[in-house]
Amino acid sequence: NAGVTQTPKFQVLKTGQSMTLQCAQDMNHNSMYWYRQDPGMGLRLIYYSASEGTTDKGEVPNGYNVSRLNKREFSLRLESAAPSQTSVYFCASSPRDRDYTYEQYFGPGTRLTVT
Amino acid sequence: AQTVTQSQPEMSVQEAETVTLSCTYDTSESNYYLFWYKQPPSRQMILVIRQEAYKQQNATENRFSVNFQKAAKSFSLKISDSQLGDTAMYFCAFMKPLSLRLIFGTGTRLQVFP
Numbered sequence: 693n694a695g696v697t698q699t700p701k702f703q704v705l706k707t708g709q710s711m712t713l714q715c716a717q718d719m720n721h722n723s724m725y726w727y728r729q730d731p732g733m734g735l736r737l738i739y740y741s742a743s744e745g746t747t748d749k750g751e752v753p754n755g756y757n758v759s760r761l762n763k764r765e766f767s768l769r770l771e772s773a774a775p776s777q778t779s780v781y782f783c784a785s786s787p788r789d790r791d792y793t794y795e796q797y798f799g800p801g802t803r804l805t806v807t
Numbered sequence: 808a809q810t811v812t813q814s815q816p817e818m819s820v821q822e823a824e825t826v827t828l829s830c831t832y833d834t835s836e837s838n839y840y841l842f843w844y845k846q847p848p849s850r851q852m853i854l855v856i857r858q859e860a861y862k863q864q865n866a867t868e869n870r871f872s873v874n875f876q877k878a879a880k881s882f883s884l885k886i887s888d889s890q891l892g893d894t895a896m897y898f899c900a901f902m903k904p905l906s907l908r909l910i911f912g913t914g915t916r917l918q919v920f921p
Contacts (some may be wrong), residue, residue: 707889723907732809734898734911735852742907782852786907792842793841794902798852 694718694789696799704805705773713768713802722788723748724766725796726758728779735782741766743788745748773806780804809834809848811901820889823921827874828884828915830899834862841875842880842909855897858882886902886917894919901907 695736696717705711717724718784727735737750741760755771755777766785770777781802784796810833820826837858842857858875865873870890872882877891886893899912 725907725909732913734913735909736911737908740907750887784852794904794907795842795854795857797854801850 696783696785696797697801698781698799700802702802702803704807705770706807709773710769711773711804712770713781713783713804714765715767715799716765717762717783717785717797719785719787719797720763721785721797722763723774723786724760725784725786726756726766727769727782727784728752728777729782729801730779733739735796738768770804773804775806778804778806808841808912809836809901811895811899811910814858814890815915817912817916817918819918820886820890822889824886824889825887826889826917828886828897828899829919830882830884830912832880832882832899832901834880834901837902838904840857842900842902843873843882843884843891843898844898844911845870846897846898846914847892852898854912856884861905869875887917889910891919891921893907893917 725740726738739758741747744763753773783799786796839860841858845853870887896914898914901910
């Protein structure tokens with residue numbers, strides 16, 4: 693049971709390049725999330741997917757797109773990277789069980805630098 | 808909109824001592840969830856403790872306990888018998904039921920000294 697996995701762990705992009713961050717979970721969770729973490733600002737929600745087939749914007753969605761490929765996978769795409777998108781990106785998932793625990797389980801993060 | 812404030816950017820404590828991290832939040836909701844997450848140098852976010860606003864009793868998990876003051880909108884984390892492995896960033900977070908959206912504070916960096 694790997695939990696939440698993210699690839700890649702590190703990435704350097706030039707301004708204007710595109711890339712997709714991959715996330716997968718093996719806990720059969722319904723909901724998945726993408727956050728970014730910047731120094732002094734905590735984690736901010738970019739997009740989330742309450743269940744397979746749905747996605748919604750979070751706090752800071754501009755410049756990003758997401759795809760909930762299936763129940764396990766939730767990808768984040770940067771179409772034209774900008775230096776302001778330099779950050780650490782975390783994927784998370786959570787169950788929607790009868791106890792409604794709402795605990796989110798996080799992946800190890802991707803450190804992205806845009807030059 | 809809900810906000811979460813952690814007013815202590817950094818704290819330090821000696822091993823085996825007790826330390827309390829502060830968190831306040833702003834909401835007009837009557838029921839909600841509050842969380843403390845730990846982020847050690849490995850960067851992995853780990854849930855420390857969770858509190859539902861409807862529950863009067865303060866949550867505890869081993870050496871970690873909270874002081875939840877609903878009227879004051881305060882949710883502090885007490886770490887007893889601090890250990891070197893407690894060195895980490897600690898984030899307070901808020902969630903409305905069914906919203907699925909966690910709102911994080913800016914974090915408190917805790918250093919445990921031997």
